[in-house]
Amino acid sequence: MPWIQLRLNSNKEHAEPLSDLLMELGSVSITFEDGLDTPIFEPKLGETPLWDSTIVVALFDASEDLAPVIEQLKALPYMPSNTEYKVEQVEDKDWVREWMDSFHPIKFGNRLWVCPSWREAPEPDAVNVLLDPGLAFGTGTHPTTALCMEWLDSLDLADKQVIDFGCGSGILAVAALKLGAPHAVGIDIDYQAIDASKENARRNGVEDKLSLYLPEDQPEGIQADVLVANILAGPLRELAPLIATLVKPNGVLALSGLLNEQAEELRSIYSQWFEMDAAAHKEDWSRLTGTRKTQ
Numbered sequence: 070m071p072w073i074q075l076r077l078n079s080n081k082e083h084a085e086p087l088s089d090l091l092m093e094l095g096s097v098s099i100t101f102e103d104g105l106d107t108p109i110f111e112p113k114l115g116e117t118p119l120w121d122s123t124i125v126v127a128l129f130d131a132s133e134d135l136a137p138v139i140e141q142l143k144a145l146p147y148m149p150s151n152t153e154y155k156v157e158q159v160e161d162k163d164w165v166r167e168w169m170d171s172f173h174p175i176k177f178g179n180r181l182w183v184c185p186s187w188r189e190a191p192e193p194d195a196v197n198v199l200l201d202p203g204l205a206f207g208t209g210t211h212p213t214t215a216l217c218m219e220w221l222d223s224l225d226l227a228d229k230q231v232i233d234f235g236c237g238s239g240i241l242a243v244a245a246l247k248l249g250a251p252h253a254v255g256i257d258i259d260y261q262a263i264d265a266s267k268e269n270a271r272r273n274g275v276e277d278k279l280s281l282y283l284p285e286d287q288p289e290g291i292q293a294d295v296l297v298a299n300i301l302a303g304p305l306r307e308l309a310p311l312i313a314t315l316v317k318p319n320g321v322l323a324l325s326g327l328l329n330e331q332a333e334e335l336r337s338i339y340s341q342w343f344e345m346d347a348a349a350h351k352e353d354w355s356r357l358t359g360t361r362k363t364q
């Protein structure tokens with residue numbers, strides 16, 4: 070179906086009421102874009118923080134006449150008189166198909182591959198994780214995930230219990246299981262991540278070896294030989310004492326999701342419980358690893 074979109078500049082205060090009005094006026098979807106390249110890195114779950122300069126983009130069926138819509142917007146008391154109302158044709162594409170075409174197998178370290186579930190594995194005898202991320206984060210294309218996958222690939226996971234804290238699509242837990250870990254626990258605050266992880270474990274034939282929990286359901290006293298947490302600096306800072314208790318003495322951990330400038334602070338916090346190694350970097354992102362002290 071062909072589409073048109075109306076694009077206009079707004080701000081933090083007015084973007085939401087404008088969005089509500091545009092939906093009432095027939096828009097089928099609204100997107101907010103950053104008007105001034107001021108990225109928001111760590112929004113809380115369920116929150117949609119907006120930028121001081123927010124571009125509102127409203128999608129309409131191409132048969133809609135946008136002139137009366139624009140007239141109603143112009144009449145709003147808070148709409149600046151110099152607002153530009155840009156009407157654009159939207160190229161008609163199969164967006165799911167487009168995304169699927171752009172997602173290719175990726176190799177991490179020496180033996181580990183992530184293959185989209187709809188593609189053939191380039192090395193059938195390698196350790197292949199078949200993945201469909203669904204609505205959850207974790208395709209392997211992001212540097213924070215890649216840093217964790219490379220670390221897992223470098224470990225001998227035979228006999229090792231693994232915790233994937235912030236499991237998203239389950240990519241790290243499933244990779245650990247396919248690399249030989251006998252059991253893994255995935256924990257995430259987002260139930261869509263729990264669903265996606267379950268499905269990816271099933272797709273890879275390791276569902277019997279993966280236990281998944283929302284944090285409130287996590288059993289007391291669980292501990293792992295290997296813990297990987299790719300969840301951004303804020304939660305890693307807040308959860309440090311808890312994460313430390315989840316790792317056995319002499320167990321190892323990897324922390325990812327840190328910007329390079331955040332690594333030193335996190336390294337110092339986790340040094341209370343872990344002998345920390347030098348950070349590894351990929352683009353703007355760092356990974357910290359360490360070994361749990363025995364006391």
Ligand SMILES: C[S@@+](CC[C@H](N)C(=O)[O-])C[C@H]1O[C@@H](n2cnc3c(N)ncnc32)[C@H](O)[C@@H]1O
Pocket residue numbers: 205206207208209213214217233234235236237238239240241256257258259262284299300301304308326
């Ligand atoms: C960056 S994604 C990582 C997903 C996947 N592990 C990967 O490496 O690609 C972070 C995940 O952590 C989850 N998360 C964020 N804060 C959390 C918390 N306090 N406890 C558990 N999970 C959390 C998010 O819901 C999200 O799925």
